[in-house]
Amino acid sequence: MNELKATVRNILGKKVKTLRQEGFLPSVLYGEGVPSQSIAVPYRDFEKVYKKAGESTLITLYINHSFYNVLIHDIFYDPLKGVPLHADFYAVRMDKMIRTMVPIEFFGESQAVKNEGGILIKVTQELEVEALPKDLPHSLRADISILSFLESKLLVKNIILPQDVKIFAGLGEIVAIVETPRSEEDLAALEKSPEETAAEVKTEQEIKKELKEKEKQDVTAVE
Numbered sequence: 470m471n472e473l474k475a476t477v478r479n480i481l482g483k484k485v486k487t488l489r490q491e492g493f494l495p496s497v498l499y500g501e502g503v504p505s506q507s508i509a510v511p512y513r514d515f516e517k518v519y520k521k522a523g524e525s526t527l528i529t530l531y532i533n534h535s536f537y538n539v540l541i542h543d544i545f546y547d548p549l550k551g552v553p554l555h556a557d558f559y560a561v562r563m564d565k566m567i568r569t570m571v572p573i574e575f576f577g578e579s580q581a582v583k584n585e586g587g588i589l590i591k592v593t594q595e596l597e598v599e600a601l602p603k604d605l606p607h608s609l610r611a612d613i614s615i616l617s618f619l620e621s622k623l624l625v626k627n628i629i630l631p632q633d634v635k636i637f638a639g640l641g642e643i644v645a646i647v648e649t650p651r652s653e654e655d656l657a658a659l660e661k662s663p664e665e666t667a668a669e670v671k672t673e674q675e676i677k678k679e680l681k682e683k684e685k686q687d688v689t690a691v692e
Contacts, residue, residue: 471528473518475508475558494553498530498537500560508532508558515556519544525571525598526607530558538563538602561602568637570595571606573628577614579647587619587647596625597637604633611644622646 478495480488485495493509519541522528530539542559546552561567572595581587596609610629615621626640 471518471522471526472531473510473514473528474531475510477532478507478509480509481507489554494556496556496558498532498539498558498560500537500539501562501565503537503560506532510556512553515553521607523572523607525569525605527561527602527605528558530560540567540569540602540605563602565601566599567602567605568597568599569605571598572608573644574608574610575613575645576610577612579613579616581616581618581621581647582613585619586650587616588650589613589616589645590648591645593642593644596628598634599637600631600634604631606631606634609636613645616645616647619647619649 475496475498478485478488478493480495488495488509489512492512494512494515496508496510497505498508499505518528522541524541524543526540528539528541530537537558537560539558539560542557544553544557545555547554573591573593575591579587579589582589598605598609600606611623611627612629613623615627616623622643623645624640625636625638625642625644628636628644630636
């Protein structure tokens with residue numbers, strides 16, 4: 470279990486800048502049946518716990534003589550420096566199912582990428598799941614070694630699903646696909662003007678959009 474100690478803070482508003490200078494991250498605790506509290510956590514401790522837990526793994530948050538089972542619910546970052554400026558901790562009930570987004574962890578090696586020069590496109594980076602707080606996974610594992618030929622697809626049904634965890638997505642939804650390498654014509658198009666290139670060469674975003682549209686047509690047949 471990941472653990473983090475916090476203290477109640479009385480410093481609010483613009484004055485929280487002094488907390489940050491002293492190495493503390495201004496935060497808020499709230500949740501079902503839990504009064505909202507303004508707190509502060511040591512910045513270095515928060516970084517270590519967040520690296521391990523992310524936003525989908527349960528954390529024990531100690532405040533004075535009390536403790537709460539929480540998820541890191543939201544983080545506000547400095548737009549220039551990219552460092553956390555504020556964090557929300559959401560207290561959960563251990564006996565109540567909870568929905569949250571969980572990142573996908575891709576592993577393995579695709580022979581289509583390695584031997585045929587295919588382009589691996591990760592269509593989805595996270596999925597919504599439901600589980601009891603104690604069963605929430607840190608990540609959902611997806612083995613790309615099943616992508617053995619060009620245009621092969623990894624679907625939601627191929628995700629390694631932990632016990633007692635439910636995914637809110639169609640089993641036929643595409644998670645990743647190996648695209649055929651660009652032809653000489655496509656490569657030549659890259660040397661054209663930006664306007665011509667944009668018109669003739671598909672971007673990754675466009676490919677994902679096409680896959681989503683095709684997926685809607687195929688999902689009924691797949692399931």
